Amino acid sequence: MTSFKNRFLTGIAAAAMLAAGAGSAAAETWRYAFEEAMTDVQGVYAQKFKEEVEANTDHEIQLFPFGTLGESADIMEQAQAGILQFVDQSPGFTGALIPEAQVFFVPYLLPQDHETLVDFFRTSVAINEMFPELYAQQGLELLKMFPEGEVCMTTQEPVHSPADLNEVKVRVMTNPLLVESYRAFGATPTPLPWGEVYGALQTGIIQGQENPTFWIESTKMYEVSPVITCIGHNNFTTATMANKDFFDGLSEEDQQAIQNAADAAFDHIVEYQKGLHEESLEKIREAGGEDVQINILSEEERQPFMEAATDVEEEFIGMTGESGQQILDQMKEDLAQAQGG
Known part of the structure; x- marks a missing residue:
């Protein structure tokens, strides 16, 4: 009896050790690439995730921060192929893959008020219900979309109206709607991979570019493009995704843990962003000194740009058809709710 009891207990212990070993073997290392440095907004989000x-x-x-695995197009291909489990990429680059995602580049669509913007991203039916289906069609599990900060343009000369952008070559992401936006604003839009932008500005191949102010400060764009103009036309949006086959193959517990991590990182990053725009402009002023000029356009000066944006909205519908119209209509309804309308 004692011998049987000992064998029984030994068997339980062995089973426990095997279970522990199996649990240990099941632990994996997952790869996550993004478009910015570790200290930038996407990097801060990724670290919290x-x-x-x-x-x-x-x-x-x-x-894997920017540059370690290639350009934005490279990391998206790797995510779709399952080489990466997670990727953070702006709709500015996924616009060719998911045309409806270009809606985030319709000028003057998103609100400037931070709290309203955050509430919109939290509650939007378009973002949280419609876009996941579109991303799934491309083999991607959309985990979270979040704003990164107000976008401003940098140029060589001051810009106070669309006329000031005449024949100015402005680098844009490889995004058809962003091309149309800058064409409507009077510029000559020039799509370029990010890695080529600083050198192109330095050599005069292009004369301007646009980005959130934290990125302008982080990448020192003001050194080669010292006039910074904020026309209030957009807030940079990005999205974290998982390879869908990978995500669908996980246990429910792991899927929930990933979604909880995405939610916690969202809460963290929107808090982190409070005042970041103003802080970045101040850092640029301090670092650039007298060579830097920062212009925040008045409502009157913005009006011609806003009028030009009407044409861009029509271009978006032309590019995306009925599905784009549905997304745009829902976003406008969601924005009205967020603004208390």
Whole structure:
């Protein structure tokens, strides 16, 4: 009896050790690439996401900031192929893949008020219900969309009206609607990969570009494009995604942990962004000194740009048809709700 009991207990212990070993073997390292540096908005979001996943699962997250795995197009291909489990990419680059995502580049669509903007991203039916289906069709699980900050343009000469952009070559992302936006604004839009922008500005191949102010400060764009103009036309949006086959193959517990991590990182990043626009402009002033000129256009000066944006909205519908119209209509309804309308 004692011998049987000992064998029984030994068997339980062995089974426990095997279970523990199986659990250990199931732990994986997941790869996550994004378009910015570790200290930029996407990097801050990614680090919080990593922290949450590792605190609540047995898995590890390996982060790959901009440049380590190529340009934006490269990391998207790697995510779709399953080489990467997670990717953060702006609709500015996924616009060719998911045309409806270009809606985030319709000028003057998104509100400038931070709290209203955050509420919109939290509650939007278009973002949280309609876009996941569109991303799924491309083999991607949309985890979270979030704003990164107000976009401003940098040029060599002051800009106070669309006429000031005449024949100015402005670098834009490889996004058809963004091309149309700058064409409507009077510029000559010039799509370029990000890695070529600083040198192109330095050599005069282009004379301007647009980005959130934290990115202008981080990448020192003001050194080669010292006139910064904010016309209030957009807030940069980005999206975190998982490879869908990878995500669908996970346990429900891991799927929930990933979604919880995305939610926690969202809360973290929107809090982090408070005042970031103004802080970035101040850092640019301090670093650039007298060579830098910062212009915040008045409502009157913005009016011609806003009028030009009407044509861009029509271009968006022309590019995307009925599905784009549905997305745009829903976003406008969602925005009205967020603004208390």
